[in-house]
Amino acid sequence: MHRFDLTGRTALVTGAARGLGRALALALAEAGADLVLVDLPDAPGLTETADLVRGTGRTAHLHPQDLARTDELTAFADRVRAAVGPLHILVNNAGVAALERYNEITPESWSRTMRVNLDAVFFLSQRVAEHMVKDGVAGRIITVTSKNALVAEAGLAHYNASKAAADSLTQTLAIELAPHGITVNALAPGMVETPIDGEFPFDREAFEAAYRERIPLGRYARPDECAGALLLLASDAGSYVTGTRIVVDGGVLADQMPRTRFMPPYRNTLDPDRPPSP
Ligand SMILES: NC(=O)c1ccc[n+]([C@@H]2O[C@H](COP(=O)([O-])OP(=O)(O)OC[C@H]3O[C@@H](n4cnc5c(N)ncnc54)[C@H](O)[C@@H]3O)[C@@H](O)[C@H]2O)c1
Secondary structure: OHHHOOOOOEEEEEOOOOHHHHHHHHHHHHOOOEEEEEOOOOOOOHHHHHHHHHHOOOOEEEOOOOOOOHHHHHHHHHHHHHHHOOOOEEEEOOOOOOOEOHHHOOHHHHHHHHHHHHHHHHHHHHHHHHHHHHHOOOOEEEEEOOHHHOOOOOOEHHHHHHHHHHHHHHHHHHHHHHHHOOEEEEEEEOOEOOOOOOOOOOOHHHHHHHHHHHOOOOOOEOHHHHHHHHHHHHOHHHOOOOOOEEEEOOOHHHOOOHHHHHOOOEOOOOOOOOOOEO
16 A cells, blocks of 8 residues: 555645545545645635545645636746645646537636636646656646546537547646656546536436436446545556546446346346346
8 A cells, every 4th residue: 555655745636625626635635645725715615625634634735726817827836836845746626517508608608617627727737847847756747637528418518628628738748747757647537426517407307317327337426436546646556657547437438328228137147046137
């Protein structure tokens, strides 16, 4: 387990006030890292995440920042470096998703999605990487993208495009930063139980039931089920993993045909007397 030990390292997690960001911050703290927690200045859950991190015995620094303010991000990264010292791990997790048909997306909504999901990932990674190089830190940059970086979902043209671009960015940064020993990877979840979708303009329950049927593991992920992949990418265990992505989607991308639902019930040939299961 020492390969996963993050004692003595400092990790910055964006979007840490709730959902996946909170679970990932907590997992890093449990592995020994001190945390810099970033979210919107008025995000109610940020202090609660800090309390949870401190409960593990690690330090939590709160640095609220609206990541949509692209031109503030370089100075923001400099402020964080000055306040907490060298950063070893950057987790670009904050993201927004608005369910809108392609012809309903306004320039404002398009721009906000891109600024949070893509521009902030780039400009924060850019400055933090420069600090890592200057500090001689063989750092880790992990961006939470989505399975939607690889396949589309209706009603999310801007979101899908932002995640695909962030996935591509991961590759470019990985090859440019490899000479400095910094690894850059994406973590691509499928459906996770978090509040991200907010308002649903249609029957959420029916949609989620139908979606669950499409997931080979049969359910959404709990946020903490993305933590194992993150710890690999953030620790010495993943020292030779760069420029790639880990998909954590319960098998959705592997299954393009819901055939198992229509096949005869499963019978274990080693145990023919056992009653068949679905
Ligand atoms: N939940 C899912 O099913 C799912 C699936 C695939 C990928 N993801 C990705 O995981 C990441 C986390 O999503 P989540 O489901 O936890 O969402 P969430 O909405 O629960 O949490 C996102 C956090 O980001 C913060 N944030 C949003 N805009 C910000 C800004 N301008 N500045 C600073 N912070 C901002 C929010 O305040 C919130 O705390 C996102 O990048 C999302 O695209 C989520």
